Amino acid sequence: MTRAGVLAALPEGPRERLMAVGRETSFEAGTRIFEEGGRADRFWVIHTGNVNLDVHVPGRHPAVIETLGPGRMLGWSWLCPPHEWHLGAEATSLVRAWEFEAAEVLDLCQDDPELDHALLSYVVGVIGSRLRAARTRLLDLYGPYGSGSAG
């Protein structure tokens, strides 16, 4: 994994200091990485493979909300209370990722305002882009009377 590829949005200094506390991990296809309501005490940055985020629907298969692929951050609920996952996550293929312990990263940030700010900006950016994607899908663009259906 090239460190520049992942978390490329972070400035080099903070990125290096963050990567120093990360560790490589992997999940087999089908692994439940976390469950809705579970304690959000870590996050991942995906290197290879795909992860589905899903919502538990009683009596049915979990409803998949979005697929995250390489380079994407998995999990941001660790950052703010109540520190619980609000979605479930499942590896849909062999996933290799960098894993970060929330407590460790937050400790690091306490003494490192530059990293703290850079990481927070990064996570807000991630949340923002997911929100935009969700809103775009709310438009039901490809529906028969959505914007742009030809003929």
Place this chain on the structure above:
Amino acid sequence: MPSATAPPDTGSAGCVLDRDGMGALVRELRARGRTVIGPTVRDGAIVLAELESAEELPYGWGVELEGGHYRLRRRADAAAFAHSAGPQSWKNFLHPERVRQWTADRGPDGELTVRAEPPAAASFAFLGVRPCDLRAIQIQDRVMIGGPHRDDAYRERRTGAFLVVVECTEPGATCFCVSMGTGPAAQPGYDLALTEVLDETGHRFWARAGTARGAEVLDSLPRRPADEATQDRARRGVAEAAGRMGRTMPPVDLRDLLADTLEARRWDDVAARCLTCGNCTMACPTCFCTTSEDITDLTGDHAERWRRWESCYDLDFTHLPGGSVRTSARSRYRQWLTHKLGTWWDQFDSSGCVGCGRCIVWCPVAIDITEEAHALHQESLADRAGAADGAP
């Protein structure tokens, strides 16, 4: 047929026709099989209609024009062409309101036969085309037959039409051809150009030919060589008309102005007044937009395609499966004005406005294209000044 003994009266000096000569012109054009269309008084307006004789010209009639206002008025003299644009324009004849384009029949075996509408054998002579309207015809030429796809029906009518331009000596209060560079003097493109002169020496027309067929017609009329006095008087009349325009456009590149003011506050102001009735587009001599209508007869095996005028103010004009693109009055007025003065250049390499003033006269709430252009110009000047003040 030009005669070797005829006086050289078709050069730049031209010749002079009197009122009888005008009568002979109409007779000659009709004798050549042409349908002569010209101005005549009807229903309280000077309209364009078929003329059987020059006596139907509006001798002695003028018009009083203002925003949303059109009145006929008697003149003290007997001038025939001392009036400016009426409710119609030549597009009513070259690009008629409703045209059948093709018919289709379905046979018993389901076979489909489509027949193009045979071109109408129209042979018009337009008498009294004002210079601004000559430009309007040339602008529609670019749209209808100047692009990659030609409209055969238009081409047929247009190439068959004989154009007698009459220069403008009496602009109306809503005229601004000088700003648009289209008048009041005749510019190339006519078969014959006339300038009406009325003074103590009489009522006459200074005539010049612009084409061989124009010269041929002139040669067959009772006429006399153009004297200096008539020519001077005619030129002076046209020059003075240039100084009596009722309206002006702001002295800027209108294409740039419109491209830079798409988000101007002025559009909200005009939208509060505009009824989106589309009168301006119907009266405009260059507006060309149409829609197509498919109709079938009762058997269901005969279908026809008709094309009819449509206006960019119609809500359905921009219909897409997801709804119309331009729903607000603001966006529809903006479309019309930016197209007319700005994006027409991008599409057809000319302005879409000739300064005839019809859109001002026939707007029921007197929206004035020149006033709107001035307001956009003032707003952009103010914004630029504001930006300069705010700069560090």
Place this chain on the structure above:
Amino acid sequence: MTAVPLPYRVLDNRPETADTHTIVLRPVGTALPPFSPGQFAMVYAFGVGEIPVSVAGTHHGDLTHTIRGVGAVSRALCAARPGTRVGVRGPFGTGWDLEAAVGRDLLVVAGGLGLAPLRPLVRAAASQPRDHGRLNVLIGARTPGDLLYREEWQDWGRPYCQVTVDQPAPGWRGRVGVVTALLDQAAFAPHRTTAFVCGPEVMIRATARALLHRGVPARHIRVSLERNMHCATGHCGHCQLGPLLLCRDGPVVGYDRAEPLLAVREL
């Protein structure tokens, strides 16, 4: 012929999705001039009316169109049985212009029915792999049931093809989310890439923005725009988008031209 339709007969009609059919048309007599990928035809259903439809394929004078039944004409065409006669005019408009992308990486991004006009482009590019760099095809759709041409994807062979849907159905093993998310996994050198984008305008803008952000030059992002094409010959004025007459200057335009126009509301 540009003003009067030529008779064609429906050779084949197969449902593509619940509301979309792919029909193949064969000239009854004279064929229209050849269509380039990205161009469109005006297709006339007898006694009903005429609509613009992009070409989804051409083969020796036959025309393939993929049509979604959303209006009277499109529903009539979707219901047309083999043998039915229709009228066709064309070809109209600008094409994708694959020739101008020789030697470059190709990135095809399709949303929903937007894959239809891109299909002949993908097939042409896949059949001449030496003329181009990498070929990526990214497809977004509403549901797995709305995906077009699924049985053909393997025939496209070489391209790196990625698919995502907005709403997964039971059994869907692919990705879920917006089509722009697929850009992360596509391999292309931005400054040497030509992108071809078709879909709803919101999707076009989001995709173009993501591509600009990655460094693909605006003029090398080719987008296909839709307005109310009526006459298709530049005479009726309906399809204006600012300075563009989309039936003549489009539907395919460079994003350098499209971007400022799409940014203005109700233009």
